[in-house]
Amino acid sequence: MASSARKKQITIALAGNPNAGKTTLFNSLTGLRQKVANYPGVTVERKEGPWQLNGSSADLIDLPGLYSLEATSLDEQIASQVITGEQAGIPKPDVVVAVVDATNLERNLYLVTQLFEFGIPVVVALTMINIFEKQGHTIDVEMLSAMLKTPVVRVNARSGRGRKELAEKVHDLIGTTPETPYLEELPADVEDPRHAKIFARYQFISNAVQESVWHNDAKSHRLSDKIDKVLTHKVFGLAILVLILLLVFQTIFSWASLPMDLLEKGFGAIGDAVKASMPPGILADLLSDGIIAGVGGVVVFLPQILLLFLFISLLEDSGYMARAAFLMDKLMSRVGLHGKAFLPLISSFACAIPGIMATRTIESRRDRFATILIAPFMSCSARLPVYTLMIATFFAGRTVFGFLSMGAVLMLAMYALGILVAVAVAAILKRTLLKAPPPPFLMELPPYRLPNLRTVLQNMLTRAWLFLKRAGTVILAISIILWALMYFPRGSQQTAVSDQQAAAEQPTNDNQAASEQLKNSFAGKLGHLIEPAIRPLGFDWKIGIALISSFAAREVLVSTLSIIYNVGKDEDAQSQTLVQAVKDAKTDDGRPAWTPLTALTLMVFFVLAMQCMSTIAVVRRETNSWRWPIFMLSYMTAIAYIGAFITYQGGKALGFG
Amino acid sequence: METSTRAVGSSGTMTLTHLPIGKVGRVTSVRGSGRVTRRLLEMGVIPGVTVQVVKMAPFGDPIEVRVRGYNLAMRRSEADAIEVVI
Numbered sequence: 001m002a003s004s005a006r007k008k009q010i011t012i013a014l015a016g017n018p019n020a021g022k023t024t025l026f027n028s029l030t031g032l033r034q035k036v037a038n039y040p041g042v043t044v045e046r047k048e049g050p051w052q053l054n055g056s057s058a059d060l061i062d063l064p065g066l067y068s069l070e071a072t073s074l075d076e077q078i079a080s081q082v083i084t085g086e087q088a089g090i091p092k093p094d095v096v097v098a099v100v101d102a103t104n105l106e107r108n109l110y111l112v113t114q115l116f117e118f119g120i121p122v123v124v125a126l127t128m129i130n131i132f133e134k135q136g137h138t139i140d141v142e143m144l145s146a147m148l149k150t151p152v153v154r155v156n157a158r159s160g161r162g163r164k165e166l167a168e169k170v171h172d173l174i175g176t177t178p179e180t181p182y183l184e185e186l187p188a189d190v191e192d193p194r195h196a197k198i199f200a201r202y203q204f205i206s207n208a209v210q211e212s213v214w215h216n217d218a219k220s221h222r223l224s225d226k227i228d229k230v231l232t233h234k235v236f237g238l239a240i241l242v243l244i245l246l247l248v249f250q251t252i253f254s255w256a257s258l259p260m261d262l263l264e265k266g267f268g269a270i271g272d273a274v275k276a277s278m279p280p281g282i283l284a285d286l287l288s289d290g291i292i293a294g295v296g297g298v299v300v301f302l303p304q305i306l307l308l309f310l311f312i313s314l315l316e317d318s319g320y321m322a323r324a325a326f327l328m329d330k331l332m333s334r335v336g337l338h339g340k341a342f343l344p345l346i347s348s349f350a351c352a353i354p355g356i357m358a359t360r361t362i363e364s365r366r367d368r369f370a371t372i373l374i375a376p377f378m379s380c381s382a383r384l385p386v387y388t389l390m391i392a393t394f395f396a397g398r399t400v401f402g403f404l405s406m407g408a409v410l411m412l413a414m415y416a417l418g419i420l421v422a423v424a425v426a427a428i429l430k431r432t433l434l435k436a437p438p439p440p441f442l443m444e445l446p447p448y449r450l451p452n453l454r455t456v457l458q459n460m461l462t463r464a465w466l467f468l469k470r471a472g473t474v475i476l477a478i479s480i481i482l483w484a485l486m487y488f489p490r491g492s493q494q495t496a497v498s499d500q501q502a503a504a505e506q507p508t509n510d511n512q513a514a515s516e517q518l519k520n521s522f523a524g525k526l527g528h529l530i531e532p533a534i535r536p537l538g539f540d541w542k543i544g545i546a547l548i549s550s551f552a553a554r555e556v557l558v559s560t561l562s563i564i565y566n567v568g569k570d571e572d573a574q575s576q577t578l579v580q581a582v583k584d585a586k587t588d589d590g591r592p593a594w595t596p597l598t599a600l601t602l603m604v605f606f607v608l609a610m611q612c613m614s615t616i617a618v619v620r621r622e623t624n625s626w627r628w629p630i631f632m633l634s635y636m637t638a639i640a641y642i643g644a645f646i647t648y649q650g651g652k653a654l655g656f657g
Numbered sequence: 658m659e660t661s662t663r664a665v666g667s668s669g670t671m672t673l674t675h676l677p678i679g680k681v682g683r684v685t686s687v688r689g690s691g692r693v694t695r696r697l698l699e700m701g702v703i704p705g706v707t708v709q710v711v712k713m714a715p716f717g718d719p720i721e722v723r724v725r726g727y728n729l730a731m732r733r734s735e736a737d738a739i740e741v742v743i
Contacts, residue, residue: 067696068696068699070695070699072695072696103726103727104725104726105726106701106725106726107700107701107727110701192690194690194695195690195694195695195698198695198698198699198703199698199703199704202701202703225711228728232712232714232715232721233715234715235715237715238715322730326714326719326721326730329714329718329719329730329732330716330717330718330719331716333732339719440692440693440696440731440732440735441719441730441731441732441735442693442696442697442700442730442735443729443730443731444700444727444728444729444730445721445728445729445730446727446728447727447728
């Protein structure tokens with residue numbers, strides 16, 4: 001029997017409540033060779049890795065953290081399918097390792113009683129015993145094991161203690177049939193018979209805990225409670241939340257910009273080097289301006305994603321994240337969102353991509369999708385160059401009420417507009433497309449704990465890798481398409497020669513050639529094509545080209561305008577040459593292409609429009625379908641068009657512009 | 658007919674929403690039969706268990722309840738379904 005069992009692949013499932021130390025144990029048992037994927041058709045994450053069991057390698061599956069197997073959430077539905085062997089592609093587990101937090105024994109054991117009912121052998125891995133004993137309590141592990149009629153192993157994932165014993169016990173149970181330890185005696189006086197089972201399970205648990213645990217009530221004032229008094233205080237709690245958010249914001253907003261600049265410059269330099277070392281032509285241009293620039297456009301998000309997930313992992317692992325949701329739930333529930341939507345939305349002010357990736361902590365699918373759909377309305381850092389260029393060109397030096405800088409007021413107004421529209425859209429979505437009864441807010445507030453560095457780092461790297469693998473490919477593909485739109489059709493062979501000559505001569509000719517090429521490209525033709533549609537917004541076809549190209553990323557608007565207005569692509573948003581060029585720009589019939597009203601209209605458009613292919617790619621990955629990103633693109637473009645239309649036509653009617 | 662906003666019932670019971678902060682009460686019943694009720698029961702809030710309201714969030718909702726040695730946050734609308742006696 002033993003030899004036949006060894007031949008087939010052994011599958012072990014790791015189950016446990018959230019915050020029980022399951023991830024730490026999983027990392028400690030499997031090391032770095034983990035695989036992360038999604039279960040087919042859903043966004044629940046499937047993590048597995050190899051675990052050495054007495055010489056043979058078993059496949060260890062990390063189930064999502066859950067409180068119960070009775071399938072109220074998608075996570076729970078998937079987990080019970082894995083345990084019963086109904087999940088396609090995963091054999092029924094031979095043994096389930098149940099991770100149980102000793103400091104929260106009764107509720108953690110609830111899941112274990114449900115596992116018993118599935119008839120699969122269970123080994124209980126008892127975590128956090130050190131903390132439990134430091135609080136002055138004692139636990140008799142042998143007695144607990146006898147009461148549960150199943151092995152109980154003390155483990156410490158950080159020190160590795162108990163790993164060997166756990167492997168032995170699991171190995172011993174493979175192929176055995178468990179003895180169901182509790183009789184389903186239904187209490188007689190239960191009103192709802194469906195609840196009787198729950199009472200019976202807790203009855204059994206209370207008996208088992210009573211026999212094996214001795215509680216010391218004197219030490220019940222735990223350090224965690226004292227910390228919590230401050231962190232959820234009416235005044236200090238909110239102040240600290242604001243400070244933490246400021247720190248997160250500062251980090252992804254400005255500290256990430258140094259490595260991002262380096263990456264951008266690095267990829268620019270690689271592109272130039274490749275171009276210089278190859279014979280000029282389509283291949284060199286595709287490689288340097290299409291592929292290398294496209295890869296650069298993907299990799300440039302990594303600093304922000306790594307830093308945001310460093311914070312999120314620290315906040316989650318320490319127990320603070322639940323408090324932030326607790327503090328903000330009342331405000332968020334006014335717009336029909338969960339308290340947990342707060343941090344992803346705030347992060348989206350730096351960049352919607354890590355923000356959208358951070359919505360995974362929201363359990364309810366509808367709440368999560370509603371949060372994803374409004375996240376891009378938060379004015380992200382890529383909009384800043386657009387706002388800056390418009391303000392520098394048309395509103396610099398002007399004041400409101402004589403002392404407020406008009407630039408600052410406009411900037412604030414753009415942020416406010418994004419938030420207001422987001423709130424309105426969330427309210428509408430929650431009443432229509434994503435209509436659902438308000439999900440229960442039952443949320444555990446776990447004790448504060450020092451984050452485990454390894455868990456934090458591993459989570460950070462997993463997120464970054466998943467972004468590169470899944471969203472990166474889409475972003476790269478769209479960048480190459482956009483490059484081709486602006487590159488083709490090429491002028492005749494003669495142009496290519498004159499390109500070379502121009503490069504050898506003055507930079508102005510070079511800029512001129514680049515400008516002509518762009519105007520005659522497919523993107524230029526598209527600009528002409530959409531001109532009738534954008535004319536009511538006050539935009540001419542040249543601005544149309546910039547709108548199309550800035551779909552790659554919003555800040556590309558600035559470099560596209562620089563190319564169109566012949567000032568070279570490397571000008572930044574505060575460049576005086578570019579500011580002057582925008583002021584001097586003329587439409588085809590000789591009128592000024594820009595007025596302050598056009599500038600304001602463009603800003604409004606950029607607050608509201610989904611001008612970011614990377615966000616589309618991430619939404620595709622996070623919702624696991626093209627339906628939602630396409631819906632997002634359509635509705636945001638519609639709102640942006642209406643907003644810009646009202647701004648421009650309203651402004652004109654009021655006599656501006 | 659019971660109403661959810663009743664402060665103190667005839668038998669000295671009240672809903673968890675009305676249990677003063679810091680006071681320990683014993684759950685006598687959890688009303689309802691839906692998803693939320695089941696989840697409450699599964700989280701260990703069942704008749705006979707002792708509960709204590711630890712605090713409320715700065716904007717008055719949700720509240721934090723200590724039950725079976727851990728802390729559980731719930732909205733007032735959920736706490737209204739839980740009957741306790743001091």
